[in-house]
Amino acid sequence: MGKRVTIHDIAREAGVSAATVSYVINDTQGQTISEDTKNKIWHVINMFNYKPNVFAKNLRSSGRKLIAVCTHNRGYIDKAEFVSLLEGLARSLNDDFDLIFVNPPFGKISSADVIIAYNVSRETFYGIGNANYIPLIAVNVCVDDKLFFQITPDFKRLKQKADGYFKGGYSFVCAEPADKALKEQILGAFESVVFIGDDTRLTDVGAENIFTVSGLIAEHFKSRNVCYEDIYPPVCKQTADCILKALSRETFDIHTYTV
Secondary structure (H helix, E strand, C coil): CCCCCCHHHHHHHHCCCHHHHHHHHCCCCCCCCCHHHHHHHHHHHHHHCCCCHHHHHHCCCCCCEEEEEECCCCCHHHHHHHHHHHHHHHHHCCCCEEEEEECCCCCCCCCCCEEEEECCCHHHHHHHHHHCCCCEEEECCCCCCCCCEEEECCHHHHHHHHHHHHCCCCEEEEECCCCHHHHHHHHHHCCCEEEECCCCCHHHCCCCEEEECCHHHHHHCCCCEEEECCCHHHHHHHHHHHHHHHHCCCCCCCCEEEC
16 A cells, blocks of 8 residues: 556556556547446546546545435335435544435436445446446445445344344345345345345234344334344444545555445
8 A cells, every 4th residue: 555556557457558548548549449448447547546647637626525325215215224324424424525315317427526336236336337437335235346345234243143132033124135146145144034125015024033234124123023233333434434445545455345
């Protein structure tokens, strides 16, 4: 960390020549460079926060930074959890940051310094990334790509807490994730899972022992045996840390966090 990033570093990470990086940065005409290669180069530039001279005139002079948060908010539980995320981020970040919510469809977000993609599909995440060459952070999305910071719940740790609390059978009840890989992680961690979505409502849940990470779900089932773990404080704290890292000029070896 602390080493000045050069165009040769970008070229090495992207697997191309320094000349190709230069062509892409300067939008040199007459070059046969594929869109995939261009996207790869821009994402590496984003990962290293490389600032070539051509960017100088576009750098924001204000000390305040704008964080754009993209999500689908598919149902009432998603909306409640999204509010928890925004409130947690507001507490975790200092007054130098402003938060805005971006509705779908997600396109170019020219005013933001950092984008958070929260609880979207992997395909949507990369759609946002391909339209915006600024730091992009995945929260509750499994991208497993060193170009992006990724924060997801530690479901193994959560299972250990639930196992210790119930000492027997229980169901993990949560909103259905938009990301298929995250859904598979949940199904792989817990023996019994109930996803609340288009096909299942809270009133359909018959389990008496319920483990959840949703405050809304915990409140709904307060007459039953419920164990509730509020995951948003650590998720928001880690997300805030990744925002600061993404905005720095340093490089980092770790980009994936489970909390």
